Amino acid sequence: MPAGTLYRGREGMWSWVAHRVTGVLIFFFLFVHVLDTALVRVSPEAYDDVVATYKTPIVALLEYGLVAAILFHALNGLRIVAVDFWAKGPRYQKQMLWSVVGIWVVLMVGALYPVLGHAVREVFGS
Amino acid sequence: MATPTLDKVEAQSAASPYITATFRIRRFNPEVSDEVQWQDFQIEIDPKERVLDALHKIKWDIDGTLTFRRSCAHGICGSDAMRINGKNRLACKTLIKDVNPEKPITVEAIKGLTVLKDLVVDMDPFFQAYRDVMPFLITKGNEPTRERLQSAEDRERFDDTTKCILCAACTSSCPVFWNDGQYFGPAAIVNAHRFIFDSRDEGGEQRLEILNDRDGVWRCRTTFNCTDACPRGIEVTKAIQEVKRALITRRF
Numbered sequence: 208m209p210a211g212t213l214y215r216g217r218e219g220m221w222s223w224v225a226h227r228v229t230g231v232l233i234f235f236f237l238f239v240h241v242l243d244t245a246l247v248r249v250s251p252e253a254y255d256d257v258v259a260t261y262k263t264p265i266v267a268l269l270e271y272g273l274v275a276a277i278l279f280h281a282l283n284g285l286r287i288v289a290v291d292f293w294a295k296g297p298r299y300q301k302q303m304l305w306s307v308v309g310i311w312v313v314l315m316v317g318a319l320y321p322v323l324g325h326a327v328r329e330v331f332g333s
Numbered sequence: 334m335a336t337p338t339l340d341k342v343e344a345q346s347a348a349s350p351y352i353t354a355t356f357r358i359r360r361f362n363p364e365v366s367d368e369v370q371w372q373d374f375q376i377e378i379d380p381k382e383r384v385l386d387a388l389h390k391i392k393w394d395i396d397g398t399l400t401f402r403r404s405c406a407h408g409i410c411g412s413d414a415m416r417i418n419g420k421n422r423l424a425c426k427t428l429i430k431d432v433n434p435e436k437p438i439t440v441e442a443i444k445g446l447t448v449l450k451d452l453v454v455d456m457d458p459f460f461q462a463y464r465d466v467m468p469f470l471i472t473k474g475n476e477p478t479r480e481r482l483q484s485a486e487d488r489e490r491f492d493d494t495t496k497c498i499l500c501a502a503c504t505s506s507c508p509v510f511w512n513d514g515q516y517f518g519p520a521a522i523v524n525a526h527r528f529i530f531d532s533r534d535e536g537g538e539q540r541l542e543i544l545n546d547r548d549g550v551w552r553c554r555t556t557f558n559c560t561d562a563c564p565r566g567i568e569v570t571k572a573i574q575e576v577k578r579a580l581i582t583r584r585f
Contacts, residue, residue, distance in 0.1 A: 211441045212416070213419060214444060214508075215419035215420045216557075216561070217558075217561050218557070219555065219556045219558065219560075221568075223554055223555070288573065290570070291574055291577060291578075297557075297570045298568070298571065300555070300557060317369060319437070
C-alpha cells in the first residue's frame with residue numbers, strides 16, 4: 208500500500224535529508240578517490256591519464272559540488288553534535304541550522320575562485 | 334418579544350460564517366478493495382470549527398462509512414491523531430481556519446503503523462514499545478507509610494514529559510520509525526524519560542539498559558519531526574537527548 212503524501216517536516220527533517228544525501232555523495236567520491244589513487248600502483252601512465260581528465264571544466268564543477276557537499280556535511284555534523292551534547296542544543300537547533308547555512312554560503316563564495324578559477328580561465332581564456 | 338428574537342436570527346444568518354471547504358480523505362477499506370483512494374467531500378462549515386467537527390459532519394450527514402477514532406474530542410484522550418495537510422496533528426485541536434480551507438484539506442492516517450480502515454491504524458506496536466520501557470514506578474525496600482515526598486525542583490526535572498497523552502503523533506512522524514517499526518519511537522522514550530528522571534523512581538538503570546539497545550535512543554537522528562508534531566508541546570527531541578546523555582554520563 209502506498210505511503211500517502213509526503214510528510215511535511217520542517218527544517219530539522221530537511222536538514223536530515225540533506226545530511227543523508229551529502230553523506231552518500233561523499234561516499235561515492237571517496238569510492239572513486241580510492242580507485243583512482245590505487246591506479247598509480249597498477250600503471251603510473253594510466254593514473255596520469257585519469258588525473259588529466261580531472262582538469263577539465265566539467266570535473267571542476269563536480270569538485271565545486273564536492274566542496275558544497277563536504278562543507279554542509281561537516282558544518283551540519285557539528286550542529287548535530289551540539290544538539291546531542293549541548294543541553295540547550297535541541298532548543299536552538301533552528302538557529303544553529305540557519306547559522307550553518309550562512310557559514311556555508313560564505314565559504315562557498317570563498318571557494319569560487321580557488322576551485323573554479325582554473326576552469327573559468329580554460330573556458331573563457333585568460 | 335418573539336419578533337425581535339426572530340429578526341436577530343435572520344440578521345445572523347445573513348452574515349453567515351459558513352464557508353465551503355473540501356476535505357480530501359484517504360479512504361481504505363480492506364473488505365471492499367486493497368487499493369486506497371482519495372475521496373473529496375465538500376461541506377458547509379464554520380472555519381472556526383475543528384477538523385474533527387468536519388469529520389463528524391461528513392460521517393453523520395454524508396457518508397456513515399467514514400471511520401476514525403475519537404473519544405473525548407478535547408485533546409486529552411489522544412485518539413484522533415491524524416495527518417492533516419501532510420502533518421501529524423490532533424483533529425480535535427486543529428481549527429479549519431488554520432489549515433488553509435481555500436485549498437482541499439488532506440486528511441490521512443498516521444504513517445508507519447498498519448492502516449486498518451480509513452483513518453484507523455493498528456496501535457499495538459506503539460503501545461508494546463510503551464510497555465517495554467516499564468512506564469510505572471519501580472522502587473526497592475519497604476513501602477513508606479506516607480506519600481513519597483518530592484521537592485518542587487525534583488518534580489520540575491521531568492515535568493515536560495508528564496504531559497504525554499500517547500496519541501502517537503510523534504512516533505508516527507519519525508522517519509526512523511517509518512523505515513523500521515522496531516525502533517522504540519519518541520513516545521516510548523518520552524515515557525521512559527518521565528520515570529528515569531523521577532527522584533522517587535529506582536528503575537532508571539533498567540530502563541536505560543532497555544533504551545541502550547540497538548533499537549533504542551541511539552537510532553534517533555534528531556529530525557525534530559516529533560517535537561514539531563507533539564500536540565502537547567513536549568520538547569520530545571530534547572527528552573531523547575537527555576536520555577542519551579544519561580546513558581553516557583550515567584547521571585540522572
